[in-house]
Amino acid sequence: MNSNTFRMPAAVLLATGAVVLLTAPPASATGGTPAGGEGKSGAVVLRTGLDVGLLNKTVHVPLKATLNEVSAPAKAEKTALTVTLDGVEGNRPVSVLRADVATSKATADKTKAEAEANLAQARVHVPGLPLLSLIEVEKVTSKAVCEAGKKPVASANVLGTVTALGKKVTLSAGGPTKVEVPGVGMVSLELSSTETTSTTAAAAALRLKVAVNPLNLNVAQVDGEIVLAEAHCESPKGSAPTTKAPEQPDIKTQTGTGTGGTTAGSGTTAGSGGSGSGTADANLAETGGGSLTPYITGGALTLLALGGGALFLTRRGKTQ
Numbered sequence: 647m648n649s650n651t652f653r654m655p656a657a658v659l660l661a662t663g664a665v666v667l668l669t670a671p672p673a674s675a676t677g678g679t680p681a682g683g684e685g686k687s688g689a690v691v692l693r694t695g696l697d698v699g700l701l702n703k704t705v706h707v708p709l710k711a712t713l714n715e716v717s718a719p720a721k722a723e724k725t726a727l728t729v730t731l732d733g734v735e736g737n738r739p740v741s742v743l744r745a746d747v748a749t750s751k752a753t754a755d756k757t758k759a760e761a762e763a764n765l766a767q768a769r770v771h772v773p774g775l776p777l778l779s780l781i782e783v784e785k786v787t788s789k790a791v792c793e794a795g796k797k798p799v800a801s802a803n804v805l806g807t808v809t810a811l812g813k814k815v816t817l818s819a820g821g822p823t824k825v826e827v828p829g830v831g832m833v834s835l836e837l838s839s840t841e842t843t844s845t846t847a848a849a850a851a852l853r854l855k856v857a858v859n860p861l862n863l864n865v866a867q868v869d870g871e872i873v874l875a876e877a878h879c880e881s882p883k884g885s886a887p888t889t890k891a892p893e894q895p896d897i898k899t900q901t902g903t904g905t906g907g908t909t910a911g912s913g914t915t916a917g918s919g920g921s922g923s924g925t926a927d928a929n930l931a932e933t934g935g936g937s938l939t940p941y942i943t944g945g946a947l948t949l950l951a952l953g954g955g956a957l958f959l960t961r962r963g964k965t966q
Contacts, residue, residue, distance in 0.1 A: 685759025685792050687879040689750035690715040692727065692743050692765070696856065696870035698773050700733050707731050709773070709870075713743055718754035718761070734773045735863045741776075744769050754879075761877040762789040765851070770872060772856065774865025780833060780858075782809040783874065786851035792879040798847035802838040802875070808852075810835060822855075831858025831868075851875035 691714040698707040711729055714722035725748045728739040747766035753759070766785045771778075784806025792798040808815045810825040810833045817823050817837040826832040834855040841848050852874040859867045 683756050683883045685718075685754040685756075685794075685880055685882040687718040687752040687754045687759040687761035687790065687792070687877075688716060689752050689761040689763040689788075689877040690873075691722075691745075691748045691750050691763050691875060692770070693873040693876060694742060694870070696772065696868055696872070698731065698734060698868050699866040701861070701864050701866045703733060705733070707734065709740075709742075711742060714748055714750040714763070716750050716752045716761075718752035718759060721749070721751040723749045731773060733864060735776060735865075740773050741771050743771075750877075752877075754882075756794070756882050758791065758793040759879040759882060760789075760791045761879050763787070763851075763875040763877050765875050768874070770854075770874075772858065772868045774860035774862050774868060775830070775858065776863070778812055778830070779809065780811065780856065780872070781835070781852075781854060781874075783852065784808075786875045788849040788851045788875040788877040790847040790849050790877040790879040792845065792847055792881040794882045798842045798845065798879065798881060800840040800842050800847035800849040800877075802840055802849040802851045804838055804851055808835070810854075811858075830860060831856075833858070845881040846879065848878040849876070 690712050693712050693715070694709055696709040698709050699705075700707065709729060709731065711727060713727040714724055716722050725745045726741070727743045728741050730737065730739045734740060745765055745768035747764060748768065750761075750763045752761040764785075764787050765783065768783050768786075769779045770781045772780050783804065786802075786804050788800075788802040790798070790800045804817060808817060811827045811830060813825050813827070815823055815825055815835060817835060822834045822836045824832060824834045836853040836855075839850050839853060850873050854872040854874075855870075856872060857867075857869050
């Protein structure tokens, strides 16, 4: 099983009364700074920020470590993290995390930035509690997607059972869930937090606030925070993809001929307050230039000629 191991020199602790910051380098991180216009993304399977107080010294040892922290483009698949702190647990390695699956991945280009972290069958320990897991989870995942021209999306899930300090926990989205064990301490668990803006997204499957006082193996207290399965991204700086404008309807212009005048239909239909004008224009166009107009005109002229002839004959008969 892969592991990251870090050791704190005892001479540094004794000579300075302080400790050097412990930070695990990104595991299997590859790639460099994104080119101009590309998005940004990153993920981490586990992040710890703990303060460990020792019984026989007035020293507080900071335990700050990460597992599988990557920045785009990169991926990591280590499944174990151990840290050695002088004066803690007989200077033996402290197994912070053991998991069957622990993967993180981040990608980014000029169209999309994406990151995800996955953890399965994981057990987290803190110094002073080697036999009792701080938390055990079946599966946790987080994902962040930032695509150019679209709203960023963040999601986080906790699947299966969760156990904290040996107690089965039912997590609630309404607020932190607290687990307290007399003589051991308390753990506050925050479920699946996500946050998005117009250009960024971030997700964390589980966030734990730790306050335990095991009084065992020279450890007086452990305080701080642990984050499981965290992902974040930032949208590319490029312009948003263009969308095709809707096609205008094919409007045919109507023209009227003849004695009724000429009226051109504009193709627009008035609303409820002005529907009369549109209807009137249409009627004028129909009465002024219908297909029967030549026949009606010819018939009228014929009747007019016959009427004139009849009137002439009538007047002539009266004069004789």
